[in-house]
Each structure stands twice: as C-alpha cells, then as structure tokens.
Amino acid sequence: MSTSLILRGILAVIVGILALAWPGVTILALIILFAVYAFMDAGFQAVRGFSSGKAGSAVGHLLLGLIDVGAGVVALAWPAPTALVLVLVVAFWALFGGFSEVFSAFRAGESAGLRAMYLITGVVWIAFGVVLFARPGLGAVTLAILFGLFSLISGTTLITRGIDMHRTGRALDPARRGLESHAA
Secondary structure (H helix, E strand, O other), rough: HHHHHHHHHHHHHHHEEEEHOOHHHHHHHHHHHHHHHHHHHHHHHHHHHOOOOOOOHHHHHHHHHHHHHHHHHHHHOOOOHHHHHHHHHHHEEEHHHHHHHHOOOOOOOHOOOOOHHHHHHHHHHHHHHOOOOOOHHHHHHHHHHHHHEEEEEEEEHHHHHHHHHHHHHHHHHHHHHHHHHHHH
16 A cells, blocks of 8 residues: 555656646546546447437437537537636545545544644645635636646655655564564
C-alpha cells in the first residue's frame, strides 16, 4: 500500500508540473478526454440497447447513447461552456474530497504528523473548491493552474503518507517477528 501511495504521489506531482507548464493544453485535454468518454459510453449504451431483450430497456439505452453523443459533440463544438461545467464538477469534487480528508484527520490511531497532513490537504482541497464555486467565471486556465498547484500539494502529501506507512511497516516487522518467535 505504501508503494502505491508513493507512486500516486509521484504521478500527481508530474501532472501538477505539466498543468502549470501548459494550462491551456491541460484544460483542452480534459475536454477532449470527456468527449472521448462520452462517445465510448454511447457505443456501450448502443450495444446494451441492441442486446436487450425488452423494448423499453432497449429504447432507454439507445436514448442514453444519443445523449452521450450529444454531450461529446457539445464538448468538442463549444469547449468554453464545457470548461465552465468542468469547473463546477471539479469544485464539487474538491469540496467532497477536502471534507473527507479533514474527517480522516480525526480517526483514532493517527500520528500527530499524519493528522496535520490530512488537515492541511483537506483545507487546501476545500479552499480550492470554494474558490471555484465562488468564481467559476475565472476561467478554465485558472482552473488548470489551480489544478496544477493542487496536484503538486496532493502528490507531496501522498508521497509523505506512503513514506510514513513504509517506515511504520518496517518498524512493526521486527516486533511481529519477536511475537511470532515467542509464540512458537
């Protein structure tokens, strides 16, 4: 688990650096990624619709597929409104994630340092979400820059957590071996 946290942290730091270096490209990439997802989902809905044994279910899946195609076309044809919706979705995600981090800080058994990291990360996430909700018109480039900073901070936190878990796991291994040898 500690290795996966460290790897996720490194990936977040790399994404943060790229987002800061090319904010325009970052937001366009997110819009294109959303459009690709919508088109792929439309295909899956069509497959489900044509393989359904019931007419009502088939019509529902085919309608969802058409909505997906429409969403993908809108995203590519009008990237600015799509970026605004993306800003609002990211704002909600950041608020939810931030409150989860803050609540995690108060779980039993966490060290003071880890509690502080949870709190700092949670407050950064919440601040990020509040700024985006309060001023969604600031634009997608601002979102890309904030996303880059957010990714750098979150990545650093994940790396720190992973290292802390790795150290804790190593510290416990000799104790476990000692208990196992006394039990045998």
